[in-house]
Amino acid sequence: MNAIAPELQVASWLNTARPLSLEQLRGKVVVVYAFQMLCPGCVSHGIPQAKAIRAAFDQQDVAVLGLHSVFEHHEVMNRAALEAFVHEYRIDFPVAIDQPSAHGPIPLTMEAYRLNGTPTLLVIDRQGRLRLHHFGRADDMKVGAIIGQLVAERAPQQVQCDDTACSIR
Template sequence: MAKIGAKAPNLQVSTWVQGRPTNIDKEKGNVVVVEVFQVNCPGCFMHGVPEAIEVYNKYRDKGVTILGMATAFEDYDKNTVENLQKLLTTGEVIGETHRALSQYGQLKNGGQLPYKIPFPVAMDMLKKETGEKTESEMKDFIEANVPDFKTYSEKDRQVLIGRVKEYLKHKEYSAKTFEEYAMRGTPTSLVIDKKGNLRHNLFGATGYLETLVQELLNE
Protein backbone atom coordinates (compact mmCIF):
# COMPACT_ATOMS: atom_id res chain seq x y z
CA MET A 1 0.00 0.00 0.00
CA ALA A 2 1.12 3.55 -0.73
CA LYS A 3 2.03 5.45 2.43
CA ILE A 4 2.26 9.19 3.07
CA GLY A 5 5.92 10.22 3.16
CA ALA A 6 7.12 7.11 1.30
CA LYS A 7 7.95 6.63 -2.38
CA ALA A 8 4.82 6.89 -4.49
CA PRO A 9 4.18 3.68 -6.48
CA ASN A 10 3.87 4.08 -10.21
CA LEU A 11 0.35 4.25 -11.61
CA GLN A 12 -0.89 0.89 -12.88
CA VAL A 13 -2.24 1.85 -16.28
CA SER A 14 -4.25 -0.18 -18.78
CA THR A 15 -3.92 2.48 -21.49
CA TRP A 16 -3.10 6.15 -21.95
CA VAL A 17 -6.20 7.58 -23.58
CA GLN A 18 -4.88 11.12 -23.97
CA GLY A 19 -1.40 12.64 -24.06
CA ARG A 20 2.04 11.10 -23.95
CA PRO A 21 2.53 8.00 -21.79
CA THR A 22 4.46 8.76 -18.61
CA ASN A 23 4.53 7.77 -14.95
CA ILE A 24 5.52 9.03 -11.54
CA ASP A 25 9.11 7.78 -11.70
CA LYS A 26 9.62 9.70 -14.98
CA GLU A 27 8.53 13.00 -13.43
CA LYS A 28 11.09 13.31 -10.61
CA GLY A 29 12.17 16.88 -10.13
CA ASN A 30 8.59 18.04 -10.64
CA VAL A 31 5.72 18.24 -8.20
CA VAL A 32 3.18 15.70 -9.51
CA VAL A 33 -0.58 15.80 -9.06
CA VAL A 34 -2.63 12.78 -10.12
CA GLU A 35 -6.31 13.69 -10.37
CA VAL A 36 -8.33 10.47 -10.01
CA PHE A 37 -11.94 10.44 -11.18
CA GLN A 38 -14.71 8.23 -12.50
CA VAL A 39 -16.63 9.04 -15.67
CA ASN A 40 -19.89 8.54 -13.75
CA CYS A 41 -19.01 10.94 -10.91
CA PRO A 42 -20.70 14.37 -10.89
CA GLY A 43 -18.47 15.79 -8.14
CA CYS A 44 -15.39 14.93 -10.18
CA PHE A 45 -16.45 17.24 -13.01
CA MET A 46 -18.00 19.94 -10.84
CA HIS A 47 -15.04 20.22 -8.44
CA GLY A 48 -12.04 17.88 -8.71
CA VAL A 49 -11.19 18.08 -12.42
CA PRO A 50 -11.78 21.87 -12.73
CA GLU A 51 -9.48 22.46 -9.73
CA ALA A 52 -6.77 20.30 -11.33
CA ILE A 53 -7.17 22.19 -14.64
CA GLU A 54 -6.77 25.50 -12.81
CA VAL A 55 -3.52 24.30 -11.20
CA TYR A 56 -2.32 22.93 -14.57
CA ASN A 57 -2.91 26.26 -16.31
CA LYS A 58 -1.07 28.19 -13.57
CA TYR A 59 1.88 25.88 -12.93
CA ARG A 60 2.51 23.67 -15.97
CA ASP A 61 5.63 25.69 -16.86
CA LYS A 62 6.75 26.04 -13.24
CA GLY A 63 7.80 22.50 -12.35
CA VAL A 64 4.37 20.89 -11.90
CA THR A 65 3.05 17.83 -13.76
CA ILE A 66 -0.69 17.12 -13.73
CA LEU A 67 -1.91 13.67 -14.74
CA GLY A 68 -5.47 12.40 -14.92
CA MET A 69 -6.50 8.86 -14.09
CA ALA A 70 -9.97 7.43 -14.64
CA THR A 71 -10.83 4.50 -12.41
CA ALA A 72 -13.83 2.27 -11.63
CA PHE A 73 -14.85 0.95 -8.23
CA GLU A 74 -18.59 0.92 -9.02
CA ASP A 75 -20.97 1.37 -11.99
CA TYR A 76 -18.68 -0.74 -14.15
CA ASP A 77 -21.04 -0.46 -17.13
CA LYS A 78 -20.59 3.32 -17.18
CA ASN A 79 -17.02 3.82 -15.93
CA THR A 80 -15.50 2.31 -19.08
CA VAL A 81 -12.57 3.20 -21.28
CA GLU A 82 -15.02 3.71 -24.16
CA ASN A 83 -16.97 6.36 -22.23
CA LEU A 84 -13.68 7.94 -21.16
CA GLN A 85 -12.54 8.17 -24.78
CA LYS A 86 -15.87 9.77 -25.73
CA LEU A 87 -15.57 12.30 -22.91
CA LEU A 88 -12.03 13.28 -23.85
CA THR A 89 -12.68 13.58 -27.59
CA THR A 90 -16.17 15.13 -27.67
CA GLY A 91 -16.79 16.34 -24.09
CA GLU A 92 -19.89 14.15 -23.88
CA VAL A 93 -20.81 12.94 -20.38
CA ILE A 94 -23.16 10.18 -19.29
CA GLY A 95 -25.23 8.85 -16.39
CA GLU A 96 -25.22 10.69 -13.06
CA THR A 97 -22.63 13.14 -14.36
CA HIS A 98 -24.96 14.22 -17.17
CA ARG A 99 -27.97 14.47 -14.86
CA ALA A 100 -26.23 16.54 -12.19
CA LEU A 101 -24.39 18.90 -14.52
CA SER A 102 -27.58 19.44 -16.54
CA GLN A 103 -29.46 20.29 -13.36
CA TYR A 104 -26.90 22.96 -12.48
CA GLY A 105 -26.68 24.33 -16.02
CA GLN A 106 -23.05 23.25 -16.45
CA LEU A 107 -23.30 21.54 -19.84
CA LYS A 108 -23.17 23.04 -23.32
CA ASN A 109 -24.84 21.86 -26.53
CA GLY A 110 -27.17 19.63 -24.55
CA GLY A 111 -24.62 17.27 -23.06
CA GLN A 112 -21.00 18.34 -23.29
CA LEU A 113 -18.54 19.65 -20.73
CA PRO A 114 -17.89 23.40 -21.02
CA TYR A 115 -14.14 22.75 -20.74
CA LYS A 116 -11.54 20.38 -22.15
CA ILE A 117 -9.19 18.35 -19.98
CA PRO A 118 -5.74 19.52 -21.18
CA PHE A 119 -3.39 17.08 -19.42
CA PRO A 120 -2.55 13.40 -20.09
CA VAL A 121 -5.23 10.95 -18.95
CA ALA A 122 -4.88 7.21 -18.33
CA MET A 123 -7.30 4.41 -17.50
CA ASP A 124 -6.64 2.47 -14.31
CA MET A 125 -5.76 -1.20 -14.62
CA LEU A 126 -8.90 -3.23 -13.89
CA LYS A 127 -8.67 -6.88 -12.91
CA LYS A 128 -11.71 -9.15 -13.18
CA GLU A 129 -12.70 -10.60 -9.82
CA THR A 130 -13.16 -14.36 -9.61
CA GLY A 131 -14.46 -16.43 -6.71
CA GLU A 132 -15.32 -15.44 -3.14
CA LYS A 133 -12.97 -13.41 -1.00
CA THR A 134 -11.12 -15.18 1.79
CA GLU A 135 -11.27 -13.99 5.41
CA SER A 136 -7.69 -12.76 5.03
CA GLU A 137 -8.56 -10.69 1.94
CA MET A 138 -11.55 -9.18 3.72
CA LYS A 139 -9.35 -8.30 6.68
CA ASP A 140 -6.83 -6.60 4.36
CA PHE A 141 -9.63 -4.67 2.67
CA ILE A 142 -10.99 -3.41 5.99
CA GLU A 143 -7.55 -2.44 7.31
CA ALA A 144 -6.81 -0.48 4.13
CA ASN A 145 -10.12 1.36 4.07
CA VAL A 146 -11.03 1.65 7.77
CA PRO A 147 -7.75 2.30 9.63
CA ASP A 148 -9.52 2.82 12.99
CA PHE A 149 -11.49 -0.45 12.72
CA LYS A 150 -9.88 -1.80 15.91
CA THR A 151 -11.45 1.01 17.93
CA TYR A 152 -14.97 -0.02 16.89
CA SER A 153 -17.26 -1.83 19.32
CA GLU A 154 -17.80 -5.54 18.63
CA LYS A 155 -21.33 -4.82 17.42
CA ASP A 156 -20.14 -2.13 14.99
CA ARG A 157 -17.35 -4.39 13.75
CA GLN A 158 -19.83 -7.12 12.86
CA VAL A 159 -22.07 -4.63 11.05
CA LEU A 160 -19.11 -3.34 9.02
CA ILE A 161 -17.90 -6.87 8.22
CA GLY A 162 -21.37 -7.71 6.93
CA ARG A 163 -21.36 -4.64 4.69
CA VAL A 164 -17.90 -5.45 3.37
CA LYS A 165 -18.95 -9.04 2.57
CA GLU A 166 -21.96 -7.75 0.63
CA TYR A 167 -19.85 -5.18 -1.22
CA LEU A 168 -17.14 -7.66 -2.17
CA LYS A 169 -19.71 -10.22 -3.28
CA HIS A 170 -20.94 -7.82 -5.96
CA LYS A 171 -17.55 -6.36 -6.83
CA GLU A 172 -16.79 -7.18 -10.47
CA TYR A 173 -13.31 -5.65 -10.80
CA SER A 174 -10.34 -4.53 -8.76
CA ALA A 175 -8.96 -1.14 -9.80
CA LYS A 176 -5.23 -1.59 -9.18
CA THR A 177 -4.08 2.01 -8.66
CA PHE A 178 -7.22 2.97 -6.74
CA GLU A 179 -6.66 0.10 -4.31
CA GLU A 180 -2.88 0.44 -4.02
CA TYR A 181 -3.36 4.03 -2.87
CA ALA A 182 -6.26 3.02 -0.57
CA MET A 183 -8.45 5.78 -1.98
CA ARG A 184 -11.78 6.41 -0.29
CA GLY A 185 -13.61 7.46 -3.46
CA THR A 186 -13.53 10.05 -6.22
CA PRO A 187 -12.49 12.73 -6.81
CA THR A 188 -9.11 12.11 -5.22
CA SER A 189 -5.93 14.15 -5.72
CA LEU A 190 -2.59 12.43 -5.13
CA VAL A 191 0.15 15.01 -4.51
CA ILE A 192 3.76 13.89 -4.89
CA ASP A 193 6.88 15.91 -4.13
CA LYS A 194 9.94 16.52 -6.31
CA LYS A 195 11.69 13.46 -4.88
CA GLY A 196 8.80 11.16 -5.82
CA ASN A 197 7.34 10.80 -2.31
CA LEU A 198 3.59 10.74 -1.70
CA ARG A 199 2.75 13.75 0.45
CA HIS A 200 -1.04 14.05 0.25
CA ASN A 201 -3.99 11.81 -0.62
CA LEU A 202 -6.94 14.22 -0.80
CA PHE A 203 -10.49 12.89 -1.09
CA GLY A 204 -13.31 15.17 -2.17
CA ALA A 205 -13.45 18.85 -2.99
CA THR A 206 -10.97 20.30 -0.49
CA GLY A 207 -9.99 23.53 -2.24
CA TYR A 208 -6.43 23.10 -0.90
CA LEU A 209 -4.72 21.71 -3.99
CA GLU A 210 -3.00 24.90 -5.17
CA THR A 211 -1.78 25.74 -1.65
CA LEU A 212 -0.23 22.28 -1.24
CA VAL A 213 1.41 22.46 -4.67
CA GLN A 214 2.93 25.85 -3.82
CA GLU A 215 4.31 24.50 -0.55
CA LEU A 216 6.03 21.60 -2.33
CA LEU A 217 7.42 23.88 -5.03
CA ASN A 218 9.06 25.97 -2.29
CA GLU A 219 10.84 22.99 -0.68
Protein backbone atom coordinates in the same frame (compact mmCIF):
# COMPACT_ATOMS: atom_id res chain seq x y z
CA MET B 1 2.94 10.49 4.74
CA ASN B 2 6.34 10.80 3.14
CA ALA B 3 6.58 7.32 1.62
CA ILE B 4 7.53 6.91 -2.02
CA ALA B 5 4.32 6.91 -4.05
CA PRO B 6 3.43 3.58 -5.67
CA GLU B 7 3.75 3.55 -9.44
CA LEU B 8 0.50 3.98 -11.35
CA GLN B 9 -0.79 0.71 -12.86
CA VAL B 10 -2.27 1.79 -16.15
CA ALA B 11 -4.22 -0.12 -18.80
CA SER B 12 -3.83 2.73 -21.33
CA TRP B 13 -3.36 6.48 -21.63
CA LEU B 14 -5.25 9.34 -23.29
CA ASN B 15 -3.77 12.74 -24.25
CA THR B 16 -0.15 11.60 -24.36
CA ALA B 17 1.93 10.20 -27.19
CA ARG B 18 3.69 7.74 -24.89
CA PRO B 19 2.99 6.07 -21.56
CA LEU B 20 4.09 8.05 -18.51
CA SER B 21 5.41 6.91 -15.15
CA LEU B 22 5.97 8.59 -11.81
CA GLU B 23 9.62 7.61 -12.11
CA GLN B 24 10.08 9.59 -15.33
CA LEU B 25 8.27 12.58 -13.77
CA ARG B 26 10.63 12.61 -10.77
CA GLY B 27 11.93 16.15 -10.27
CA LYS B 28 8.46 17.64 -10.81
CA VAL B 29 5.57 17.97 -8.42
CA VAL B 30 2.96 15.50 -9.70
CA VAL B 31 -0.75 16.09 -9.13
CA VAL B 32 -2.93 13.04 -9.78
CA TYR B 33 -6.69 13.44 -9.77
CA ALA B 34 -8.54 10.13 -9.50
CA PHE B 35 -12.00 10.48 -11.02
CA GLN B 36 -14.93 8.70 -12.65
CA MET B 37 -17.06 10.11 -15.45
CA LEU B 38 -20.30 9.49 -13.54
CA CYS B 39 -19.08 11.03 -10.27
CA PRO B 40 -20.89 14.36 -9.61
CA GLY B 41 -18.09 15.67 -7.35
CA CYS B 42 -15.52 14.87 -10.02
CA VAL B 43 -17.45 16.78 -12.68
CA SER B 44 -18.35 19.77 -10.50
CA HIS B 45 -15.09 20.20 -8.60
CA GLY B 46 -12.32 17.65 -9.21
CA ILE B 47 -11.84 18.08 -12.94
CA PRO B 48 -12.19 21.89 -12.86
CA GLN B 49 -9.63 22.01 -10.03
CA ALA B 50 -7.20 19.81 -11.98
CA LYS B 51 -7.60 22.07 -15.03
CA ALA B 52 -7.01 25.17 -12.86
CA ILE B 53 -3.85 23.65 -11.38
CA ARG B 54 -2.60 22.86 -14.88
CA ALA B 55 -3.23 26.48 -15.92
CA ALA B 56 -1.75 28.05 -12.77
CA PHE B 57 1.59 26.25 -12.55
CA ASP B 58 4.49 25.97 -14.98
CA GLN B 59 4.50 22.54 -16.60
CA GLN B 60 8.28 22.42 -16.05
CA ASP B 61 7.52 22.27 -12.31
CA VAL B 62 4.10 20.59 -12.02
CA ALA B 63 2.67 17.65 -13.96
CA VAL B 64 -1.10 17.13 -13.77
CA LEU B 65 -2.45 13.66 -14.49
CA GLY B 66 -5.95 12.29 -14.46
CA LEU B 67 -6.58 8.74 -13.26
CA HIS B 68 -9.87 7.27 -14.43
CA SER B 69 -10.41 4.73 -11.68
CA VAL B 70 -13.64 2.80 -12.20
CA PHE B 71 -15.00 0.82 -9.27
CA GLU B 72 -18.69 0.79 -10.29
CA HIS B 73 -20.76 0.82 -13.49
CA HIS B 74 -17.92 -0.89 -15.34
CA GLU B 75 -20.04 -1.73 -18.38
CA VAL B 76 -20.76 1.92 -19.27
CA MET B 77 -17.45 3.55 -18.31
CA ASN B 78 -15.33 2.11 -21.10
CA ARG B 79 -12.53 3.69 -23.12
CA ALA B 80 -14.83 4.99 -25.89
CA ALA B 81 -17.06 6.73 -23.35
CA LEU B 82 -14.00 8.18 -21.60
CA GLU B 83 -12.58 9.50 -24.87
CA ALA B 84 -15.87 11.32 -25.54
CA PHE B 85 -15.93 12.64 -21.95
CA VAL B 86 -12.34 13.92 -22.18
CA HIS B 87 -13.17 15.66 -25.46
CA GLU B 88 -16.44 17.20 -24.21
CA TYR B 89 -14.91 18.46 -20.95
CA ARG B 90 -11.82 19.70 -22.82
CA ILE B 91 -9.41 17.81 -20.58
CA ASP B 92 -5.99 18.38 -22.11
CA PHE B 93 -3.71 16.76 -19.54
CA PRO B 94 -2.74 13.08 -19.71
CA VAL B 95 -5.37 10.66 -18.40
CA ALA B 96 -4.47 7.16 -17.23
CA ILE B 97 -7.04 4.40 -17.28
CA ASP B 98 -6.55 2.47 -14.06
CA GLN B 99 -5.70 -1.20 -14.65
CA PRO B 100 -8.72 -3.37 -13.80
CA SER B 101 -8.24 -6.11 -11.24
CA ALA B 102 -8.72 -9.73 -12.21
CA HIS B 103 -10.02 -10.41 -8.70
CA GLY B 104 -12.74 -7.82 -8.12
CA PRO B 105 -14.23 -4.43 -8.95
CA ILE B 106 -11.43 -2.28 -7.46
CA PRO B 107 -8.74 -1.37 -10.03
CA LEU B 108 -5.07 -1.84 -9.18
CA THR B 109 -3.91 1.76 -8.63
CA MET B 110 -7.01 2.51 -6.59
CA GLU B 111 -6.16 -0.49 -4.42
CA ALA B 112 -2.45 0.40 -4.14
CA TYR B 113 -3.26 3.92 -2.92
CA ARG B 114 -6.18 2.72 -0.77
CA LEU B 115 -8.49 5.24 -2.39
CA ASN B 116 -11.87 5.56 -0.68
CA GLY B 117 -13.56 6.71 -3.88
CA THR B 118 -13.59 9.65 -6.23
CA PRO B 119 -12.63 12.41 -6.50
CA THR B 120 -9.30 11.83 -4.80
CA LEU B 121 -6.38 14.21 -5.08
CA LEU B 122 -2.85 12.86 -4.76
CA VAL B 123 0.13 15.24 -4.65
CA ILE B 124 3.61 13.81 -5.04
CA ASP B 125 6.74 15.88 -4.39
CA ARG B 126 9.84 16.23 -6.57
CA GLN B 127 11.46 13.24 -4.84
CA GLY B 128 8.48 10.98 -5.56
CA ARG B 129 7.03 11.05 -2.04
CA LEU B 130 3.28 11.12 -1.51
CA ARG B 131 2.62 14.38 0.34
CA LEU B 132 -1.17 14.77 0.07
CA HIS B 133 -3.92 12.16 -0.20
CA HIS B 134 -7.32 13.87 -0.09
CA PHE B 135 -10.71 12.26 -0.71
CA GLY B 136 -13.61 14.52 -1.64
CA ARG B 137 -13.72 18.23 -2.32
CA ALA B 138 -10.36 19.88 -1.69
CA ASP B 139 -10.18 23.60 -0.93
CA ASP B 140 -8.63 25.45 -3.88
CA MET B 141 -6.55 27.84 -1.76
CA LYS B 142 -5.14 25.07 0.44
CA VAL B 143 -4.27 22.90 -2.55
CA GLY B 144 -2.61 25.81 -4.33
CA ALA B 145 -0.59 26.65 -1.21
CA ILE B 146 0.58 23.04 -0.81
CA ILE B 147 1.60 22.77 -4.45
CA GLY B 148 3.35 26.16 -4.29
CA GLN B 149 5.28 25.04 -1.22
CA LEU B 150 6.34 21.81 -2.93
CA VAL B 151 7.38 23.68 -6.09
CA ALA B 152 9.58 25.91 -3.91
CA GLU B 153 11.33 22.86 -2.46
CA ARG B 154 14.29 22.12 -4.67
CA ALA B 155 15.22 18.61 -5.64
CA PRO B 156 18.24 17.28 -3.76
CA GLN B 157 21.46 18.18 -5.48
CA GLN B 158 23.36 15.40 -7.15
CA VAL B 159 27.11 15.08 -7.25
CA GLN B 160 28.55 14.12 -10.62
CA CYS B 161 32.16 13.14 -11.04
CA ASP B 162 34.40 12.49 -13.98
CA ASP B 163 38.13 11.65 -14.12
CA THR B 164 39.19 15.17 -13.12
CA ALA B 165 36.60 16.63 -10.73
CA CYS B 166 33.25 16.37 -8.98
CA SER B 167 30.52 18.97 -9.28
CA ILE B 168 27.11 19.60 -7.72
CA ARG B 169 24.17 19.70 -10.12
